[in-house]
Amino acid sequence: MTTTDALVGRTVLALDDLLADDELLADALADRPALLGTAAVDQADAAAREARELLDRAADLLGAAAGQCRTSDAPGWARLAILDTFVRWTLGRATTCLHAPDARRPRPVLAAAWKPGLIACPSCVHLVTLPHGSRADRTCDACGHVTTGPEHGDGIRPGAVTYGPMTWLHGVCERCAHELPGDAQ
Numbered sequence: 656m657t658t659t660d661a662l663v664g665r666t667v668l669a670l671d672d673l674l675a676d677d678e679l680l681a682d683a684l685a686d687r688p689a690l691l692g693t694a695a696v697d698q699a700d701a702a703a704r705e706a707r708e709l710l711d712r713a714a715d716l717l718g719a720a721a722g723q724c725r726t727s728d729a730p731g732w733a734r735l736a737i738l739d740t741f742v743r744w745t746l747g748r749a750t751t752c753l754h755a756p757d758a759r760r761p762r763p764v765l766a767a768a769w770k771p772g773l774i775a776c777p778s779c780v781h782l783v784t785l786p787h788g789s790r791a792d793r794t795c796d797a798c799g800h801v802t803t804g805p806e807h808g809d810g811i812r813p814g815a816v817t818y819g820p821m822t823w824l825h826g827v828c829e830r831c832a833h834e835l836p837g838d839a840q
């Protein structure tokens with residue numbers, strides 16, 4: 656393991672602990688303006704709102720349900736993968752599209768379960784999409800099951816969640832879809 660990976664791993668686990676503790680989280684949020692400056696906090700919040708609005712609009716267009724959950728209530732496979740890519744980005748250790756979106760000047764960005772550590776701007780959505788029907792496209796991001804197709808009752812349910820300015824794409828098999836918070840069934 657390289658020093659970077661170790662640093663990312665430690666930061667992810669610390670952030671994961673923080674997000675699970677209401678009191679620590681409230682303190683950390685209250686400390687943000689003093690640590691980062693009001694302008695930076697405002698820009699981060701605006702980018703997060705914009706990402707969420709884009710997600711809601713996409714859900715509307717697709718007729719999909721959009722919900723909300725605490726990060727700590729998301730299943731571990733998703734939470735840790737989201738935080739890993741997010742932390743790499745904030746530490747300047749992510750792979751980015753050629754437009755090099757910068758976490759210090761946050762704008763809505765895209766990431767995907769199947770491209771860990773990659774951050775793309777909305778113009779570079781092709782970097783985070785998979786060829787339709789490819790093996791990766793048919794693989795559940797939660798359990799690794801390679802689905803045989805919806806015609807066999809074994810399809811992939813695509814989903815997206817926002818974490819701050821980052822929209823994280825993923826796909827899960829029918830079995831795992833039932834374990835996601837906010838799932839309608």
Ligand SMILES: [Zn+2]
Pocket residue numbers: 752753754755775776777778779
């Ligand atoms: Zn780009």
Ligand SMILES: [Zn+2]
Pocket residue numbers: 795796797798799800827828829830831832
């Ligand atoms: Zn699965």
